[in-house]
Amino acid sequence: MPTTAARVAQNTDEDIDRAIRKETQARLSYFAKRPEKIDERLEELDREWDIERALEANASSLALVGLALGLTSDRRWLALPVLVSGFLLQHALQGWCPPLPLLRRLGLRTAEEIGQERNALKALRGDFDKVKKAGNRVQEAARAAGLGCEMHGRTVH
Numbered sequence: 001m002p003t004t005a006a007r008v009a010q011n012t013d014e015d016i017d018r019a020i021r022k023e024t025q026a027r028l029s030y031f032a033k034r035p036e037k038i039d040e041r042l043e044e045l046d047r048e049w050d051i052e053r054a055l056e057a058n059a060s061s062l063a064l065v066g067l068a069l070g071l072t073s074d075r076r077w078l079a080l081p082v083l084v085s086g087f088l089l090q091h092a093l094q095g096w097c098p099p100l101p102l103l104r105r106l107g108l109r110t111a112e113e114i115g116q117e118r119n120a121l122k123a124l125r126g127d128f129d130k131v132k133k134a135g136n137r138v139q140e141a142a143r144a145a146g147l148g149c150e151m152h153g154r155t156v157h
Contacts (some may be wrong), residue, residue, distance in 0.1 A: 007095020050111040
């Protein structure tokens with residue numbers, strides 16, 4: 001069974017994965033020349049739906065429609081929630097389901113792909129410039145996460 005982080009990419013056509021990476025690289029090149037727009041792009045990334053969220057919304061919507069139609073119109077519509085639930089389970093176990101290729105072709109990315117763009121933009125913005133030595137990395141990471149960090153028997157904030 002593929003890992004959670006890798007399962008969508010492993011089940012996506014390499015050409016689609018390559019196109020998504022190319023689009024991300026083009027955006028990074030754009031923002032490297034326009035650093036004043038990075039904050040706006042980071043806000044957009046916070047609102048971007050990843051592929052998992054889109055699949056969950058799609059599956060639950062279809063299941064509810066099938067249930068409503070099955071209860072009010074024709075019982076055969078009850079097959080739709082059963083089918084959709086099976087696809088969602090298949091995706092959870094294998095990382096693939098019938099809507100996945102279409103959604104990937106439409107450009108929906110994994111949370112990891114979105115996070116990679118976010119981290120690259122933060123690096124372009126200079127967020128990681130203070131992280132210079134290995135000893136500082138733990139402290140800076142803890143500060144960035146809003147955590148205290150236990151070092152040499154004392155808590156660093």
